[in-house]
Amino acid sequence: MHDVTEPDQPTKRLHEDGTSILLICEHASNFIPEEYQGLGLSPAEQASHIAWDPGAFAVAKLMQAPLDASLVACDYSRLLFDCNRSPDQRDAIREESDGIVIPGNKDLSAFEKNQRTQRFYKPFNEKVDRVARKNSVIVTIHSFTPVYSGQKRNVEIGILHDADARLADALLLGARNSTIYDIRRNEPYSASDGVTHTLKVHGVDKGRLNVMFEIRNDLIRDLKSQRTVADMLCNTLQKALFEITSKKTRVRTA
Structure with missing residues (x-):
């Protein structure tokens, strides 16, 4: 895992409201250690969207x-x-992704799968759990390919959620008529596709506000476009959190 980096500039309003944020990027890298021999994939396949989420970590x-x-x-x-x-x-x-067979993942034994779990999943999940204890909001950052299984995707940014839709609802409401992007709920994936594991474990199950951003990767190919999307997401997220915390304050003082 990348080290947890400390923020550079405090955002007092968010912290005063008890709203501290953990950004998570599960698919930040396409790195495959040498001993796995590229899982039998070509260099181009290892660099493609099947191996990671291009641009997602840069935006995060x-x-x-x-x-x-x-x-x-x-x-x-x-x-x-x-x-x-x-x-x-x-x-x-x-064993296969977007029509590409992954030879190094074929016919793994239960022992080999457990080795992968212990080496990759367990340390990452434990680190997220440790850092999440200091935060009240979980935000995961992903990107998706414009064409998948031969089908073009018109959605530009997806706002995904599981059983807890509080933050997603506030984000979608705030995004209306305030952004140039085509933003949709639970597209191009949803909880039924099994993509909300991190949100459920570290958000829903712990009572933390949570949401997943899915960004079409052709929109974040360079630093300029990454900064544009990051600024928009930050502004929309801050407004949504302010509305949620303000609503709680109004309820308490009513």
Whole structure:
């Protein structure tokens, strides 16, 4: 995992409201250690979206200082183990992704799968749990490919949630008529696709506000576009959290 980096500039209003944020990037890297021999994939396949979420970690880093947030990111390719999946999910270690067979993941024994769990998932999950104890808001940052299984995706930014939709609702309300992007609820994935593991474990189950951002990766290919998206997400998130905390204050004083 990338080290948890400390925020550069405090955002007093958020902290005074008890709203401290943990940004999580489970698919930050496409790194595959040498001993795995690239899982039998070509260099181009190892660099593609099947191995990581291009641009997601860059956006997360740009969001960190404005939000005074903590940040935890996984250092390894999700093809070794997808840290946004539980070990009992079938796609935690994929044998195929977007039509590409992953030879190094084929026919793994239970022992080999457990080794992957212990090496990649367990340390990441434990670090997230440790850092999350200091925070009341969980935000995961992902990116997705514009074309998947031959189908074009028109949605530009997805706001995903599981059973707890409080933060997603506030974000979607605040995003109306205030952004140039096509923003939709639970697209291009939803909880039924099994993509909300981190939100459930570290957010929903612990009573923390939580949400997942899915950003189409053609929108965050360079620093300028990454900064544009990061600024928009920060502004929208801050407004949503302010509305939620203000509502709580109004209820308490009513």
